[in-house]
Amino acid sequence: MNRLLFNRSILNSSFLVRNYTVKPLTPPLRNIVKEPSRLIYKPIVYTFSTNGLKQFCRSNGSYAPLNIDTNLAKDVIVFKYNNPRYFKMMNIFGLAQFFFWLICSEFTLSNLRNTPINEGAPNFADLPLYLRVNLGENKYKYGLAIGCFMFGLVILGFVWTFTLRNVRYLILRKGGNKVAFVTYGPFGTNRIIDVPLNCVSAVTARESGASSLPIKVKSKRFHYLLDKQGEFTNPKLFDHVINVKRRI
Structure with missing residues (x-):
């Protein structure tokens, strides 16, 4: 039974763990109740020194401000x-459909x-469906x-929407208050839209496992997509300014 109990000299003293100052809030042995047939243990709550935690994070580079x-x-x-050929072929497919x-x-x-x-007719019930229905x-x-016209229109609309929402260049404008979305166009031309920075919100983190990074823009119905096969030319600036979740 003595092996199950903590050492009194350790539990009643403060100690240092990697720059963390740890001390018990209450005498730990009061949380252990012994009975002849069972041992009831209640967890002990420790307090950590925030100064030691900050020093540890700064030394590892995770707490330092940007x-x-x-x-x-x-x-x-x-x-x-830059992948214009892919979107060109996709738009040709949409138009063909x-x-x-x-x-x-x-x-x-x-x-x-x-x-x-x-x-x-005597064998009317045995005929195929297209012979039992007057399609005329x-x-x-x-x-x-x-139905045929709407199906083709839906395919073309999906292709054009996907093309117009795929970002070719993402440009942070002079002064840092606006961001420009340069997207692909259905007929090979670029489409440029300038948006205030406070109207842009990231949906997921850049390190997420998705193939595309969606960006929400205020008053726009669909998200803008950043394909991760592209290049983040300034990742720190992107994470600090654009890849931020805002209430819009």
Whole structure:
């Protein structure tokens, strides 16, 4: 039983652990109750000296403040991702899909004929579905035509939205109060938007495992995406100024 108890001389004294001053709040042995059949132990609360903790963190470089000048004398590129070929091929795919489904919609309107179905035929129930339904009726014909057109439009809209939200260059403007998002365009041209810094908020940390880093911009419906295959040309400035979660 004596082996289960702490040494009285250790528990009743203060000691130093790596610059941390540790001392018990109450006499530790009062928290141990012995009975013939069981041993009840209540945890002991220790206080740590904040000065020792700060000294330890400063010595390891994790507590030192960031001495970064955000009052820039000129525009600074903090991120870049040059991959125009990928977005060019994606937009060609989106346009091809849109025209394909547009042709399907036009074919449906012009070639489906209203052919009556003889529902009283003896083998009517055994026929395939497309032979038991009169696709030439207006409700089916216009429904298929509108469905094909909308499907192609959704694909094209997704491709264009994804292209317009992928950041090619992220530039911190002169003075450090605004940030410029240079994104790809559907037809190969760049699109530039200047946003005040207090209207930009990071969603996740730069070290997260996701393939893209989303950035939320006030009054914009979708997030701007920074592909991690790109290059953070000034990571310290990016983390200190842009990769910050703000209430917007």
